[in-house]
Amino acid sequence: MDAQLTRWRAETPAAAAGLVHLNNAGAALMPAPVLEAIEDHLRLESRAGGYEAAEQVAPLIADAYEDVGRLIGAGGRNVAVVENATAAFALALSAFDFAPGDAILTTRNDYISNQLMYLSLARRQGVDVVRAEEALEGGVDAQSVREILRRRPVKLVAVTWVPTNSGLVQPVTEVGDECEAAGVAYLVDACQAVGQIPIDVSRLRCDFLSATARKFLRGPRGIGFLYVSDRALADGRAPLYVDMRGAGWVAADDYRLAGDATRFENWEFAYALLLGLGEAARYALAVGVEEAGRRALELAAYTRERLGALDGMRVLDRGARLCAIVTAQVGALDAREVVAELRGWGINTSATTRDVALLDMDAKGASSAVRISPHYYNTRQEIDIAVGALRGLV
Ligand SMILES: Cc1ncc(COP(=O)(O)O)c(C=O)c1O
Numbered sequence: 001m002d003a004q005l006t007r008w009r010a011e012t013p014a015a016a017a018g019l020v021h022l023n024n025a026g027a028a029l030m031p032a033p034v035l036e037a038i039e040d041h042l043r044l045e046s047r048a049g050g051y052e053a054a055e056q057v058a059p060l061i062a063d064a065y066e067d068v069g070r071l072i073g074a075g076g077r078n079v080a081v082v083e084n085a086t087a088a089f090a091l092a093l094s095a096f097d098f099a100p101g102d103a104i105l106t107t108r109n110d111y112i113s114n115q116l117m118y119l120s121l122a123r124r125q126g127v128d129v130v131r132a133e134e135a136l137e138g139g140v141d142a143q144s145v146r147e148i149l150r151r152r153p154v155k156l157v158a159v160t161w162v163p164t165n166s167g168l169v170q171p172v173t174e175v176g177d178e179c180e181a182a183g184v185a186y187l188v189d190a191c192q193a194v195g196q197i198p199i200d201v202s203r204l205r206c207d208f209l210s211a212t213a214r215k216f217l218r219g220p221r222g223i224g225f226l227y228v229s230d231r232a233l234a235d236g237r238a239p240l241y242v243d244m245r246g247a248g249w250v251a252a253d254d255y256r257l258a259g260d261a262t263r264f265e266n267w268e269f270a271y272a273l274l275l276g277l278g279e280a281a282r283y284a285l286a287v288g289v290e291e292a293g294r295r296a297l298e299l300a301a302y303t304r305e306r307l308g309a310l311d312g313m314r315v316l317d318r319g320a321r322l323c324a325i326v327t328a329q330v331g332a333l334d335a336r337e338v339v340a341e342l343r344g345w346g347i348n349t350s351a352t353t354r355d356v357a358l359l360d361m362d363a364k365g366a367s368s369a370v371r372i373s374p375h376y377y378n379t380r381q382e383i384d385i386a387v388g389a390l391r392g393l394v
Contacts (some may be wrong), residue, residue, distance in 0.1 A: 064278025
């Protein structure tokens with residue numbers, strides 16, 4: 001084991017103690033400094049009072065915004081901290097006034113809750129939900145996005161970078177180029193990307209980007225963030241339901257939006273988790289997202305290779321580019337049972353079922369799949385343990 005890996009594992013006590021945690025796409029193990037940042041603040045709150053504690057650590061809070069911004073190539077003023085990626089995504093959608101016949105252009109692999117939000121907008125506002133064609137290898141075809149943008153007016157393009165149920169990486173940069181050329185607003189769900197794929201929002205040319213702390217970023221549960229571009233801020237984009245943090249009530253019938261992305265925030269939120277998120281961003285920057293992603297990808301490729309060699313196991317990941325999420329159908333078994341068995345042996349994975357990704361799972365003819373998502377602090381030996389256990393099951 002190289003020195004870096006040894007240090008990362010020492011800072012991840014459960015991994016060092018033998019837990020085989022291959023569920024980083026669910027929630028990764030937090031490194032010790034992240035846990036400490038959260039615990040320290042909770043202790044301060046209990047000693048000083050919640051509001052007083054937040055005042056005392058105001059500089060640390062400001063740093064957290066800056067560091068989350070740095071992680072995605074943005075300024076702290078472009079970051080709104082919210083409860084999770086779904087809340088971030090919904091807030092971004094609410095910044096658009098959809099009228100009947102307005103189109104949202106999206107993909108067949110967008111995340112389930114995003115698909116449900118589009119359908120809700122269709123049902124309640126009469127929005128047209130248009131899904132671009134897939135490329136032959138899988139994932140959205142940027143050429144199809146271009147053709148649709150030429151053919152019809154589109155109000156918003158929304159794309160999930162890495163879907164939850166497979167290792168696919170969608171071509172979000174290419175889609176961003178098409179949006180820029182067509183002058184159409186662009187929203188990216190980077191929930192599974194952040195922490196495993198380097199992000200530069202100016203390269204993506206997106207107006208909004210949503211993410212969560214607990215996955216490949218290794219932050220705590222219950223917190224996420226929304227990137228809001230300067231362009232979106234200047235255009236006056238704001239959530240439909242503005243909170244007293246997001247705006248000032250300046251006259252009986254008037255309010256003024258905050259100048260920065262905090263206009264998407266609520267006044268009350270978990271400062272301890274915010275500090276944990278900031279620490280997770282710093283930790284990821286210190287490890288290097290490129291290096292983290294390279295190691296995670298190497299472990300995922302090894303996992304696919306080993307699973308592919310097992311009789312009865314069908315690896316389901318498709319796409320020109322894949323990431324550190326590996327999905328496989330385990331014979332005729334229900335993946336939920338497989339996951340429960342593995343959990344009993346100290347191996348954490350997760351199950352993905354047809355209902356979370358109807359279009360993709362039906363195209364693959366699969367009703368459930370086990371999801372193995374290694375990260376840079378995992379080892380080949382851990383993959384061997386998981387594959388050995390799966391071999392026993394099939
Ligand atoms: C691609 C993707 N988008 C969004 C979400 C939702 O994230 P959250 O649970 O933080 O709202 C998930 C969660 O698994 C996801 O995988």
